[in-house]
Amino acid sequence: MSKKEALRDRAGWKGLIVVIFAVLMVISTIFSIQFGSAKIPLKDIWTTFTGDIQSDFQNIIWNIRVPRTFVAILVGANLAVAGVLLQGIMKNPLADPYIIGVSSGAGLAGMIVLILYPHLPHILTPVAFIGATIVAFTVYALAWEKGIAPTRIILAGVAISAFLGSGISALMVFYSDRVQGTIDFMVGGLSARSWPQVEVILPYSIVGILLAIIGIRKMNLLMLGDRTAKSLGARVEWIRFSMTAVATLLAASAVSVVGLLGFVGLIVPHTARLIVGNDYRVLLPASIFLGAAILTASDTLGRIMFAPIEVPVGVIMGAIGAPFFLYLLRRKMV
Amino acid sequence: MSSLEAASISHSFSDKHVLKQIDLELKEGRIYSIIGPNGSGKSTLLHVLSRQLKPDHGQIYWKQADLYRLPPKKVAQELALLAQVNDVMDLTVEQLISYGRTPHKSMFQRLDEEDQIIIDEAIQLTKLEALRKRNVSQLSGGERQRAWIALCLAQQPKVLFLDEPTTYLDISHQLDVLEIVTQLQKTQNVTIVMVLHDLNHAAVYSDEVIVVKEGRIYGQGTPKEMMNPDMFKDVFNVHADIYEDKDNELLRIVMKPLKD
Numbered sequence: 001m002s003k004k005e006a007l008r009d010r011a012g013w014k015g016l017i018v019v020i021f022a023v024l025m026v027i028s029t030i031f032s033i034q035f036g037s038a039k040i041p042l043k044d045i046w047t048t049f050t051g052d053i054q055s056d057f058q059n060i061i062w063n064i065r066v067p068r069t070f071v072a073i074l075v076g077a078n079l080a081v082a083g084v085l086l087q088g089i090m091k092n093p094l095a096d097p098y099i100i101g102v103s104s105g106a107g108l109a110g111m112i113v114l115i116l117y118p119h120l121p122h123i124l125t126p127v128a129f130i131g132a133t134i135v136a137f138t139v140y141a142l143a144w145e146k147g148i149a150p151t152r153i154i155l156a157g158v159a160i161s162a163f164l165g166s167g168i169s170a171l172m173v174f175y176s177d178r179v180q181g182t183i184d185f186m187v188g189g190l191s192a193r194s195w196p197q198v199e200v201i202l203p204y205s206i207v208g209i210l211l212a213i214i215g216i217r218k219m220n221l222l223m224l225g226d227r228t229a230k231s232l233g234a235r236v237e238w239i240r241f242s243m244t245a246v247a248t249l250l251a252a253s254a255v256s257v258v259g260l261l262g263f264v265g266l267i268v269p270h271t272a273r274l275i276v277g278n279d280y281r282v283l284l285p286a287s288i289f290l291g292a293a294i295l296t297a298s299d300t301l302g303r304i305m306f307a308p309i310e311v312p313v314g315v316i317m318g319a320i321g322a323p324f325f326l327y328l329l330r331r332k333m334v
Numbered sequence: 335m336s337s338l339e340a341a342s343i344s345h346s347f348s349d350k351h352v353l354k355q356i357d358l359e360l361k362e363g364r365i366y367s368i369i370g371p372n373g374s375g376k377s378t379l380l381h382v383l384s385r386q387l388k389p390d391h392g393q394i395y396w397k398q399a400d401l402y403r404l405p406p407k408k409v410a411q412e413l414a415l416l417a418q419v420n421d422v423m424d425l426t427v428e429q430l431i432s433y434g435r436t437p438h439k440s441m442f443q444r445l446d447e448e449d450q451i452i453i454d455e456a457i458q459l460t461k462l463e464a465l466r467k468r469n470v471s472q473l474s475g476g477e478r479q480r481a482w483i484a485l486c487l488a489q490q491p492k493v494l495f496l497d498e499p500t501t502y503l504d505i506s507h508q509l510d511v512l513e514i515v516t517q518l519q520k521t522q523n524v525t526i527v528m529v530l531h532d533l534n535h536a537a538v539y540s541d542e543v544i545v546v547k548e549g550r551i552y553g554q555g556t557p558k559e560m561m562n563p564d565m566f567k568d569v570f571n572v573h574a575d576i577y578e579d580k581d582n583e584l585l586r587i588v589m590k591p592l593k594d
Contacts, residue, residue, distance in 0.1 A: 217441065224433060227417035228482075230386055232489065233410030233437040278424045 014282045017275055021289035025073070028297040032069040033061060035304050040065070067194040072299045072313070073292040074198070074205045075190075075254040076264060080291025081212050082251035083265030084272070084283060085243050088219045090150040096265040097251030099157045100244060103262075104164035105135025106255040107186075111168050114182045115175045124185075125200050125256040132252030135160060140244060153244075188261025188314030190299050197257045204253035211246045212284060219243065219280040261314045263321030264295055270328065337362045337525060338401075338493060343382055343392035352378045353389065354549040362492075363523040365516065367536040370546035371570055376529050377418070377497055379546060383527060384415045384495040410437035414491035418498050420482050423470045427481045430470050431456055434488025456487035460514060476507025483514060494518065496528035500535065508532070512539045533570075537561050537585040545569055557585050567592065 034040050040057045048061045079097060086095040097103065109131025113124045139160050143152035172179050184191060218239045221229040226236050251265065272286040295313065298320070302311035340358040344351065352375045360366055360383075368376045381387040383394060385401050394401040401409065414434075423430055434456065435449045445453075457466055460480040465473065470481055479499065486494055496515065500508035512535060518524045530536045536543050537557040545552040545560055547569045553560055558578075566574035566589065573593065577586040 217436075221433070221436065224423070224430075225417060225419075225421055227381075227386060227415060228420065228485070230406070231384070231410060231413070231415040231417070231486070232433060233407035235406055279429075 014276045014279075014286075018282060018285050018289065021272075021286055021293060025289045025293040025296065028293045028300065029069055029073065032072065032296045032300045033065045035300055036060075036065060037303070037308060063194060067198050068190055068299070069296055070198050071193040071201065071257060072190055072296040074201045075258050075261065076268070076291035076293070076295030077288045078201065078205055078208065078250040078254040078291075079261065079264040079295075080268040080272075080287040081209055081284065082247040082254070084269035084280075084287040085212060085215075085219065085247040086265070087269055087273075088222055088280070089240050089243050089247070090153060091222075092150060092154060093270065094266070095150075095154065096263075097247065097255070098161065098262065098265070099154055100248060100251075101135035101139040101157050101160050101164075102132040102248060102251040102255060103260050104161040104168075106132035106252060107260050108164045108167050108171075110185050110256070110259065111171050111182055114185055115171050115178045118178065118181060125197070128256035129252050132255055133248060135164065136244070136248040136252070140241070184312060185259035187312045188259040188317070189310075189312030190258055191310055191312065193257065201253045201257050204249055208246050208250040208253070209288065212243075212250075215239070215243055215246065216280045216284055219284075223278055223280075259314065261317060263317045263324075264291060267317075267321050267324050268294060270324075337397055338383060338527075339395040340383065341393045341395065343379075343389045343394070345378060345382060345387070345389040345391075352549050353382065356392070356549075356551055358383075358544065358551065358554070360493075360525065360527065362525055363519065364541040365519050365526040365528075365539060366542050366544055367528055367530045367540040368544045368546060369530060369533060369536050370552075374546045374569075375549040376546045379544075380415075380495055380497055380527065380529050384413055384493075385409050386415060407437050410489065412492045413495065414486040414489040414493070415495040416483055416486050416497065416499055418501070420478070422478075425470050426467055427462055427470055427473070427484075428453065428457070428466045430481055431462075431484045431488050434485045434490075437489060452490065453488050456484040459487060459517065460484040461510075476503050476510060479503060479507065479511060480514070483511065487518070491524060493525040493527060496526070498529050498531055501531060508535070515539070533561075533589075534585075534587055537587055561585055561587060 030042075030045070033045055034042065038057070038060060040061065044057045045061060048058050082097045083095075086097065086099060087093055089095070090099065106128040110124055110128040113120065113127050117123070139153060139156045142156040142160070143149070145152070218234060221232055221234045222236065222239055224232070229236050255261065268291040269283070269287050272283055272290050276282045276286045298316040299313040302313050302316045305311055338360040340356055343353055343356040345353040356379065368379060370376045378387065382389045385394075385406070388402050396404065396409070396413070431453050432445060432449070435445055435452065438449075439445070457463055460483055462477070462480055462484060465477060470478060473481060483499070494515070499511050499515075503511065515526050515528070516539060519526050540557055542555060543557055543560045544554045545565060552569055553565065561576055563574050563576065566572050570589075571592060572589045573591065575588045577588070578584070579586060
């Protein structure tokens with residue numbers, strides 16, 4: 001029986017990593033509620049949650065810190081899952097939500113709203129979402145020829161992104177006086193995100209992550225190569241299509257809430273993969289918790305680093321992400 | 335009894351006609367080698383037969399049913415393919431092999447005792463007992479190929495397709511692979527269909543060879559019927575001397591460039 005024990009041992013070790021990531025998420029959640037323009041004692045957070053005593057900080061906690069942290073957790077998890085799915089689908093370690101056109105689609109749509117219809121801020125999220133989805137499916141359709149080849153998706157994604165990127169630049173040139181209001185969206189930030197944004201993203205997170213969990217076995221089959229996966233009875237094209245749709249749903253909902261937040265979908269799955277390996281049964285939960293933890297921690301850091309000035313989380317992610325990338329390059333992981 | 339049948343198969347990539355009007359009949363429990371020069375369409379033929387690639391025209395019948403209309407999972411319970419190129423996996427040998435049970439399990443069903451027995455048998459047959467806990471990425475080329483074959487064996491197929499299974503392997507590992515395949519056919523009556531590069535291997539290890547030339551079937555028959563100087567000249571553009579080993583009736587082919 002030593003064989004089985006050894007198997008369980010290995011699984012147990014990886015399971016422990018997942019638990020550690022979950023604990024990290026909880027710790028960064030507590031920090032995120034605690035720190036900001038006003039530091040809140042842990043005692044007050046506790047009493048607010050238990051509802052025993054009225055706290056002075058109750059309003060800040062319930063209406064600012066908690067929903068913002070909630071958005072950070074969901075956005076981090078969504079982008080991480082989108083990235084981990086796309087890397088498997090495209091068989092490319094550099095694939096991330098931006099590769100399928102989600103960023104440029106949401107970006108252009110979002111900029112149109114912010115610049116041309118600044119008086120309609122509430123339509124920003126749905127319009128950005130629609131833009132992301134339309135572009136993602138356009139990229140997919142363009143890449144289609146008797147099936148879908150990962151390289152074709154990546155090339156189509158890059159081309160469409162460049163095209164729409166020039167659209168964004170044109171908008172910024174023609175309406176240079178209104179660019180100021182779009183910066184938060186362009187770099188990706190969580191400032192002033194509250195319960196309405198939670199309501200927008202939560203349903204997509206739940207549905208998307210559930211579908212990703214259902215797809216775990218299929219993703220593992222895909223890892224064995226297209227021919228072997230087919231030989232084992234997998235509908236390879238369908239898995240690619242449906243999992244791309246799930247990734248689009250998750251990434252588009254995240255981008256529509258926080259703007260063009262880069263690197264999360266790239267760094268998190270990579271790191272998780274380095275630590276726990278390729279098995280999606282472990283890789284997926286590890287990415288979810290790590291994504292939520294990193295984004296929440298980065299946002300907290302951005303709030304306290306140069307207080308009272310708030311550094312958008314997108315800037316922090318870029319500052320961590322680019323060197324991380326170079327590190328991967330030196331270690332020949334890419 | 336014929337189990338796999340191809341009826342006027344044609345297929346093209348872009349504008350190039352790779353397969354032209356191919357008819358074929360494969361019987362149960364035999365070893366078939368598909369041979370032909372590079373670009374003759376032999377790999378494409380293997381993929382069409384193994385339900386990897388739906389041909390533009392024509393039908394494949396598996397036990398009288400249209401192969402491409404059967405549910406993929408049901409087909410995967412009976413047909414398995416060893417792909418020509420396999421990525422290096424971050425999995426243990428045993429984990430890799432256990433994926434072979436996928437077609438026999440429903441979506442959320444776990445592996446049970448019976449699956450474990452089948453996996454163990456596959457490990458035994460491919461002599462991987464000592465390596466079962468080893469990571470696939472740490473194996474040598476020959477060991478890795480045996481692990482991927484074991485994955486196909488765990489699938490318990492009725493037909494095993496192999497796409498150039500011996501390419502890039504040392505000669506001793508090439509023979510290991512061919513011996514495993516022969517044993518499989520002898521002990522479990524599995525039909526073997528493989529694309530082979532080495533014509534001497536094809537002559538020794540096949541019950542029948544299928545000769546492909548420019549997308550058409552040049553001929554199909556026992557090695558003795560097919561391996562003759564005319565075929566080598568017509569198809570491979572070489573001069574061949576063929577010797578027969580009287581004791582175990584094996585062919586030995588010596589090839590030379592054609593003299594003008």
